Every structure is written in C-alpha cells, then in structure tokens.
Amino acid sequence: MNDIKIVDSTLRDGSHAIRHQFDVKTIRAYATGAEEAGIPILVVGHGNGLGASSLQLGFSKLPDVRMLSIARSVLKRTKLAAFLIPGFGTIKNDLNPAINIGLDTLMVASHCTEANITRQHIEYGVSKNLEVYGVLMMSHMLDAKRLVQQAKLMQSYGASAVILMDSAGAYLPEDVTIKIKLLINELKIDVGFHAHNNLGMTIANSLAAVEAGAKIIDTTSRGLGAGAGNCQLEVIVAVLMRKGYKLDLDLFKLMDNSEKITAKIMKKPQEISAISLTSGLAGVFSGFAPHARMAAKRFGVDARDILVELGRRKIVAGQEDIIVDIAANLKQKKSAIERENPIEALI
Amino acid sequence: MQKRKIKVGIIGTGNIGCDLLVKVQRSRFLECGIFTGQREESSGLKFAKKLGVKTSFSSISEIETNSELCQIVFDATNAKSHAIHAPLLKKLGKFTIDMTPSNIGKMCIPVINMAECLQEFNVNMISCGGQDTTPIACAIMSVHPDTKYIEIVSHIASKSAGIGTRDNIDEYTQTTSDGIKIFTKVPKAKAIIILNPAEPPIMMHNTVFAQIEKPNIKLLKYRIDSVVKDIRKYVLGYRLTLGPIYENGRLTIMNEVEGRGDYLPKYAGNLDIINSAAIEVAEAYARRTLRL
Numbered sequence: 001m002n003d004i005k006i007v008d009s010t011l012r013d014g015s016h017a018i019r020h021q022f023d024v025k026t027i028r029a030y031a032t033g034a035e036e037a038g039i040p041i042l043v044v045g046h047g048n049g050l051g052a053s054s055l056q057l058g059f060s061k062l063p064d065v066r067m068l069s070i071a072r073s074v075l076k077r078t079k080l081a082a083f084l085i086p087g088f089g090t091i092k093n094d095l096n097p098a099i100n101i102g103l104d105t106l107m108v109a110s111h112c113t114e115a116n117i118t119r120q121h122i123e124y125g126v127s128k129n130l131e132v133y134g135v136l137m138m139s140h141m142l143d144a145k146r147l148v149q150q151a152k153l154m155q156s157y158g159a160s161a162v163i164l165m166d167s168a169g170a171y172l173p174e175d176v177t178i179k180i181k182l183l184i185n186e187l188k189i190d191v192g193f194h195a196h197n198n199l200g201m202t203i204a205n206s207l208a209a210v211e212a213g214a215k216i217i218d219t220t221s222r223g224l225g226a227g228a229g230n231c232q233l234e235v236i237v238a239v240l241m242r243k244g245y246k247l248d249l250d251l252f253k254l255m256d257n258s259e260k261i262t263a264k265i266m267k268k269p270q271e272i273s274a275i276s277l278t279s280g281l282a283g284v285f286s287g288f289a290p291h292a293r294m295a296a297k298r299f300g301v302d303a304r305d306i307l308v309e310l311g312r313r314k315i316v317a318g319q320e321d322i323i324v325d326i327a328a329n330l331k332q333k334k335s336a337i338e339r340e341n342p343i344e345a346l347i
Numbered sequence: 348m349q350k351r352k353i354k355v356g357i358i359g360t361g362n363i364g365c366d367l368l369v370k371v372q373r374s375r376f377l378e379c380g381i382f383t384g385q386r387e388e389s390s391g392l393k394f395a396k397k398l399g400v401k402t403s404f405s406s407i408s409e410i411e412t413n414s415e416l417c418q419i420v421f422d423a424t425n426a427k428s429h430a431i432h433a434p435l436l437k438k439l440g441k442f443t444i445d446m447t448p449s450n451i452g453k454m455c456i457p458v459i460n461m462a463e464c465l466q467e468f469n470v471n472m473i474s475c476g477g478q479d480t481t482p483i484a485c486a487i488m489s490v491h492p493d494t495k496y497i498e499i500v501s502h503i504a505s506k507s508a509g510i511g512t513r514d515n516i517d518e519y520t521q522t523t524s525d526g527i528k529i530f531t532k533v534p535k536a537k538a539i540i541i542l543n544p545a546e547p548p549i550m551m552h553n554t555v556f557a558q559i560e561k562p563n564i565k566l567l568k569y570r571i572d573s574v575v576k577d578i579r580k581y582v583l584g585y586r587l588t589l590g591p592i593y594e595n596g597r598l599t600i601m602n603e604v605e606g607r608g609d610y611l612p613k614y615a616g617n618l619d620i621i622n623s624a625a626i627e628v629a630e631a632y633a634r635r636t637l638r639l
Contacts, residue, residue: 054537055498055556055597087540090521113544114505120517298594314545321500321554321601325589 003245004210005040007163007192007218008233010262011071012043012083014224016287018265020047020060024070026265027062030221031071033257035078037250041105043081044071047226047287049109050082050098051089056320057287065097072102079131081105086117091124099128108154109135109165111316112142115150119157126158133192133216134159138316140170140283144182151183151191161190161216166205167287169198169228169280173208180212192216195231197223198280200272202231203239210240221254222262222270226287227279229270234258278304282311291320295327305330353633354380356410356441358432359423360391362509363446366610366618367421368395370626376633377626380417383409394610407432414439418636419629421446425511426518433469442632443469444625448515448522457627458482458577459530465632475617476501476540476553477523478624479585481530482578483555483600486570488531491559497527498537498556504548507615516540551616552588552603559598567591571600581627582620583607 011030015022027044034042045064046052053060060067064082072080082098084106089095095106106125108118118134125132134154139147151162164179176193183191193209193216195202206217219236223229234254241247275289284307292310296303309326355377357364364382371377382395383403395402401416403409406424410416420441422429426449433451436443445452452469455461456478464470472478480499488494501523512519523538543549568591578585584605591600604616611618 051537054539055496055558056500056539056554086516087520087542090524091517092521093524111542111544114513114542116510116513117516117542119514124517316541316543316545319502319541319543321599322502324599325601328589 001246002040002248004240004247005216006233006237006247006249007041007043007081007216008034008039008221009043009194009218009230010221010224010233011067012045012049013047013226013230014220014262015047015060016226017224017229017270018267020053020058022067023061026261027067027070028074030257030261032074033253033261035075037253037257038248039078041079041081042071042075043083043107044068045082048085049089050084050094052085064094065101068098068101068103079104081107083107083109083135084121085109086121091121095121095124099130103130105131105133107133107135107163108159109137112136112139112147112150115153118154122154122157122159132159133161133163135163135165135194137165138167138285139164139179140166140168140175141314144179147179148182148186151187155187155189159189161192162187163192163194163216163218165194166196167285168283169196169201169276170283171195171205172199172201173204176205176208177212180209180214184213190215192218194218196225197228197230197270197272198276203236206231206236207239207243210245222258222266224262224266224270227289228272228276275303275307279307282308284310284315288320288323291323295323299327299331301327301330301334351637352376352378353419353636354378354417355419355421355629356381356383356417357421357423358383358407358410359446359511360384360389360395361423361511362507362611362615362618363511363622364421364423365391365394366622367423367446367625368398368400369609370622372398374626374630376630376637377419381409381413383407407435410441411435411439418442419444419632421625421629423447426515437468444628445469445471446621446625447511448474448518450518450522450525454526454529455628456481456530457581457624458574459485461628461631464628465635470628472621472625473526474519474523475503475551475621476538477526478620479553479602479604480555481527482574483571483602484527484531484533484557486574487555487557487559487567487598488533490563490566490570491557494533494557494559496535496558497531497533498539499523499527500539500541500554501551501617502541502543502549502553503551503617504614505542505544506548507551507611507617508542548612548614550603550605550614551620552601555600557598558596560596562591562593562598564591564593567598575602582623584613584616584619
C-alpha cells in the first residue's frame with residue numbers, strides 16, 4: 001500500500017530533454033525498470049501528450065501508439081498512462097488507438113483557466129472505463145479560489161483526481177501549501193502536484209504538497225525534463241520515506257533506473273541554467289527555453305529578453321511559434337536603437 | 348438597387364449566432380426572419396430582441412412550425428445538435444449553412460469551392476482555423492504538389508471561444524485537419540488549436556507549416572499573396588504577418604485576423620473569418636435566388 005501515489009512521467013515529460021527522441025530500447029528498458037521498482041503509474045508518449053508530435057513542438061522519434069505498445073508489452077502491475085491536451089490530440093486519431101493498446105489511465109490537461117475544454121476527453125475516457133486525471137497547467141498564474149473553480153469542473157466531468165502543474169517552476173513552498181490545502185478542502189477527489197525545478201524547489205514543493213494533503217506526486221527519473229527539469233523521482237521517494245510515509249517502492253531499483261538508464265540518455269546534467277532560472281522568475285513554460293535559445297541565436301538577441309517578453313505577454317504552452325515573432329521584434333528594436341545611437345557616436 | 352431580400356434563420360444564440368445576426372443586418376441581400384435559441388433568458392436572445400429581430404426560444408421547432416420564416420438556415424448550435432437538425436432542415440428544403448464542426452454537409456471554403464457548394468442543400472463551414480489556413484495550404488500544394496505534410500496552428504483568445512467551441516474542441520481539431528487533407532490532398536495533415544487566456548485578449552493568429560524539400564519561395568509568395576487578396580474581399584481584417592520563410596526543411600507562414608468588432612471586440616477575428624465566409628455563401632445563394 002502506498003500513502004502517496006508516485007506518477008512516473010519520465011517517458012512523457014522527460015522526453016523534452018532529448019527532443020522527444022526516445023527509442024524502442026530505452027522505452028523497453030525504462031518501462032521494465034519502472035515495473036520492477038513498483039511504480040504505480042507510468043506515463044508514456046510525446047512530451048506534450050498524444051497527438052502533439054508536430055512541427056510546432058517537435059516530432060517524436062516514434063509515434064505515440066508505438067511508444068505505448070512497447071511499454072504495454074512489459075508492464076503488469078504498473079498502470080500505463082497517456083497525457084492529452086485537447087486541441088492537440090483527438091479521440092479518433094490519438095485516443096482511440098491508445099485505448100486499443102490497453103491504456104489504463106488518461107491525464108487530460110488544459111491551461112489553468114480553460115478547464116472546460118477538457119470535458120469531452122475526460123468524459124470519453126471515463127466512458128471507456130479509464131482512470132482519468134485532470135491536469136491544470138501553468139497553475140501559478142491563477143489564485144487558489146479560481147483554481148478550485150476550474151478543478152471542480154474537471155471533477156464534474158468525472159475526473160478521479162486533479163493535478164496542479166507548476167509548468168513554469170515558479171512556485172515557492174508556501175504557494176503550494178495554500179493552493180493544495182484549499183483544493184483538498186473543496187474537492188471530493190484526490191489532488192496531486194507536478195513540479196519543475198527552475199527555482200530549485202521541486203523537492204521542497206512536492207513535499208509541501210504532500211504535507212498539505214496531496215495524494216499524487218508527478219515525477220521523472222533523475223529529474224529528466226525540459227529546462228531545469230522535473231521533480232527527481234528517486235529523491236522525492238527517499239525524502240518521503242525519510243518523513244515516514246509508506247511507499248511500496250524499491251528505492252535502490254529507482255536509483256538503478258536513474259543511473260543505468262536515464263543517465264545514459266541524458267545529453268547533459270539537469271542543471272539550472274541562466275535561461276531556466278529566468279523563465280522560472282518570469283513565470284513562463286519551461287519547454288520554451290530551447291525554442292528561445294534557438295530564436296535568440298538566429299536573430300542575434302538575448303534569449304533572456306525573449307523569455308521576459310513571453311512572460312509579460314502571458315504566452316502559454318503551445319504558442320512556441322510566437323517566440324520567432326518576438327525575437328524578430330526584439331531584433332528590429334535592437335537595430336533601431338543601434339541606428340539611432342551608432343557606437344561611434346557613443347565613444 | 349434591388350429591394351427584395353432573402354430571409355435567413357439563425358439557430359443558436361451564442362457568439363457565432365449573434366455575430367452572424369449583425370452581419371446579416373448589414374447585408375444587401377439578406378434579412379433575419381428568425382433568431383432562435385433554447386433559453387428565453389439567454390443574453391443572445393436579449394441582444395437580438397434589442398435589434399428588433401423576431402426571436403424564439405423553441406430552437407429548430409420554430410422553423411419547423413413556421414417554415415415561411417426563412418429560406419436559408421445558419422446552424423450555430425453544436426456538432427451533436429446539428430446531427431439532429433440536418434435531416435429536419437433537409438426535409439424542410441432549407442439551404443443549410445452549418446457553423447459547427449459536425450462534418451455532415453459538404454465542406455465549404457468560399458475562395459475554393461463556392462460554385463459546388465451552391466448545388467448542395469447542406470454546407471459545412473469547418474472551423475475558423477480551417478477557413479483561415481486551408482486556402483494557404485492549397486496555395487502551397489499548388490506550387491509543391493509533392494508536399495508530404497502540412498500543419499496548422501490556430502491561436503484564439505479565450506474570451507472569443509464560447510461554450511459550443513469548447514464542448515466541440517475534439518470535432519474542431521479533427522474536422523480542421525480532415526478539411527486540409529480533403530482540400531489539398533496532402534497525405535498527412537495536423538491541426539492544433541490553442542485557446543489563449545492572455546489579457547488583453549490576443550488577436551486571432553494562425554501558423555501554417557509545410558515540410559518541403561526545395562521550396563520555390565518566389566512562386567509561393569506570389570500564390571499566397573493572391574489567395575490572401577481573395578480572402579480579404581470578404582474578411583477585411585485578414586493579413587499576412589510572416590513569411591513564407593524557410594528553415595530546417597520547414598516552410599512557415601503566419602497570419603492574423605482582426606475582427607470587424609461586430610458582436611465581440613476586434614480581437615475575435617475567429618468569429619469574423621468563419622462568419623464572413625458563411626455570409627459570403629448565403630449572399631451568393633440569395634443572389635442566385637433573386638436572379639441578380
């Protein structure tokens with residue numbers, strides 16, 4: 001019996017770190033390791049969910065159905081989950097094929113103010129006997145009271161839990177405590193938390209969530225994820241065990257998965273770069289960082305300026321195409337300033 | 348100047364229905380015979396009453412009972428309701444313009460297949476994103492028929508997406524990508540829709556991506572500019588904002604649509620593009636009926 005349900009999103013959110021290039025071997029090895037460690041739920045697919053493999057967000061190496069079937073073939077006790085953002089994946093093209101493979105759990109996500117776009121997919125998942133969680137992304141942008149209203153919509157569609165996602169890595173523990181506590185008081189269903197490490201707070205925030213009553217913690221092995229990365233699975237498990245929570249998980253096996261599988265595919269350690277830190281401070285989606293870096297290089301501007309502008313404009317996940325637009329504008333402004341104040345004139 | 352106008356009925360009193368009403372009232376060829384919804388107290392019905400339009404809260408039953416109220420019907424309800432309405436309207440002999448992403452009638456994009464659509468009894472306006480991006484996708488395919496993949500991304504302001512759009516987000520996404528495949532014959536297409544909650548609300552904008560090996564940018568630009576000119580005949584606020592540009596095997600074109608500010612403010616270009624297209628079809632049908 002687990003006091004806290006640990007969701008393992010390594011093969012979903014983790015894929016941002018390797019540009020969605022999980023191959024057959026890695027998926028099989030990791031899913032096998034997760035099963036052996038006793039992970040209750042393993043989420044698999046493109047980093048932005050079913051149907052999100054695209055020019056907008058980057059193509060994954062393998063189609064979602066392929067990734068899901070590889071994991072399905074090795075999972076027994078561990079539930080197989082998929083993530084879906086309405087507006088990207090559809091029932092016909094993406095969800096039904098996943099259900100046919102033998103999906104157990106579906107996480108339906110929307111921006112924190114748009115929960116009513118999750119109705120169709122939550123209701124559909126419930127009608128197909130899936131366990132369905134609602135996910136509120138970029139949840140730092142909304143106060144606790146309004147988060148409750150949005151979470152209640154997901155509850156009314158049949159979700160059996162609501163997960164607050166700190167997409168920007170912008171929370172501090174006290175924010176987590178206030179929001180999770182109010183959700184738990186107001187909802188009949190379980191509450192969870194999904195952290196990002198931009199401000200180095202994933203473990204502290206996940207622990208704060210659990211101490212406030214959250215029953216689900218969403219994590220990735222070695223913190224694999226976009227930008228500064230996610231809540232590191234084996235670390236939060238160790239911390240929760242130390243705190244006295246009962247977790248039916250093999251901690252050493254989780255560490256082995258991290259050392260022997262995840263570390264091998266990582267392009268670089270999951271560090272907090274200047275860009276990740278800036279995006280945490282600006283409160284923008286962590287997945288924007290590589291796009292901002294690329295656009296900055298192309299237009300010869302500072303990526304941090306792009307991120308601050310993204311934050312100012314409240315650009316949300318899925319709007320990656322705006323980054324180029326902003327970079328082009330910054331370049332125009334920059335060259336206008338240079339024209340008006342030529343360097344020679346300043347000397 | 349001709350005096351007689353063709354009567355239209357509007358079912359559905361949400362954002363789409365109300366904006367259509369304003370546009371019908373401006374038309375030289377159309378007048379609103381009935382504006383009908385389900386809830387007597389809905390803000391849409393109040394809005395129509397204020398404009399002095401005949402209203403009802405018996406939804407489609409009003410048109411079934413009093414068939415003389417309209418010759419053309421705009422169905423601005425939702426995909427599920429349209430599945431029920433479509434056969435009823437066919438029986439009544441109404442030329443039906445379906446604003447929902449039901450994908451029941453013939454898919455219609457005025458700059459592409461208007462003439463064919465006027466031969467039908469039920470045409471489907473696909474979605475705002477579809478109206479916006481499909482003509483660009485067709486222009487790309489006309490230059491590069493071997494294009495393997497086209498993807499479109501539509502951003503619309505949260506405030507402009509009513510409950511109908513939200514309850515039908517799956518059909519919206521599916522029908523938009525199906526429409527691109529049908530019109531362009533591209534082997535693979537994807538549509539992405541993003542509701543943006545930013546304040547002040549963002550203008551509707553769209554991106555069209557295509558995977559092409561050696562793009563003929565000059566010819567692409569010429570064809571895209573020419574289709575944009577055609578769209579601008581009925582969607583005044585439609586303009587290109589970027590491209591065509593080419594990087595890493597990816598062709599990118601962006602546009603935005605400033606609305607006319609009829610029912611919702613100017614950011615709601617998504618209402619304008621689908622509704623202006625629908626009015627364009629209704630007016631063509633009306634002109635034919637009036638033998639103009």
